[in-house]
Amino acid sequence: MLDKAVQLFWKQGYEKTSMQDLVDFMGIHRRSIYDTFGDKHALYMKALKRYESTQNKKLRLLVERQEPVKELIRRFLESSIEKDGEPQGCFIVNSGVELGVLDPEVASLVEDSYSNTEKMLYHLVQTGQQRGELRASLEPEAISHYLMNAWLGLRTMVKTATEQRKLTSVIHTILNTLD
Template sequence: MARSKEFEEIEVLDKAVQLFWEQGYEKTSIADLVEHMGIHRRSLYDTFGDKQALYMQAMNRYGQTINTTLEYRIKGSETAREAMESIFDFMIEDLDSAPAGCMYVNTAVELGLRDNAANEMTTKGFIRTEQLLARIIRQGQVAGEFATSRDADELAELLHNALIGIRVWKRTSADLKKLHRIAKLSMEILDR
């Protein structure tokens, strides 16, 4: 008779996300995962596969969580400018309870082109963020909030780069005033 699972997959996957996000892929051992997730080694392998497969699932879960949060913040904004400011504020302040930085950025730096699956996942995540930013920019341009002299997709790439920089700075002891100043100056490109 097969034993029933004694854990919720999403709950333990979120614990894996937290650990991988905090420590990175290479520093995190199976023993670390078993302890942090609170499941048996056999359950980890039976449910998630090997460490690489678990990492990809954790990356996917991270992306879903961040995208859901960003969409929620955007829908709660009355203007495109407010939506963009909300995204910058989220990256600067609201992630204080989470590990430092961005799991996608951390993965790109740690694994880069050495791991095709991780590279593909981070690239797709970056593209989704740029598409989201471009959508906000287009809305702002149509509403007359943002200048139309520049292409929304190119502006999104530039603002995404600023967001990545902010997330890297969050891995240091950077002053929040500095990060807000970077955000404010970055957004000024929308008015030119």
């Protein structure tokens, strides 16, 4: 049931999703939504946390693979442009853009999510340097900031880019900065 709320909020955003939309899409009574999740904002926050948890799990599984670091970074970036029948873009990024300056609770969750992702990127860069896969002259903190910014850009760009080749070219350029 919560996964349906994730899908609807991700697709439409917070403001464009009414309680009636949630009732219709989730297939439950309005009273059940209130009894189970609380108000619309509480349901939104639970949906956002569910999405964030799922994304973190995917990232952890990716990072744990025993592959060259540059390949892991490639897969990480490519995960932004794979559709898999999901709404376009990223629910976390969309939420930050829509509500980040208006809602401190959303802003905090988004910032924590970004921080966790950046730490993972920092770790990947350091690992790549220790293995001799990435240049030792790269500054891990600066590169993790850069990769995070590039990833967020891709997660935003995918909402409007109609050419897959363009997105793939951006990823190729990002990866070339690591050579």
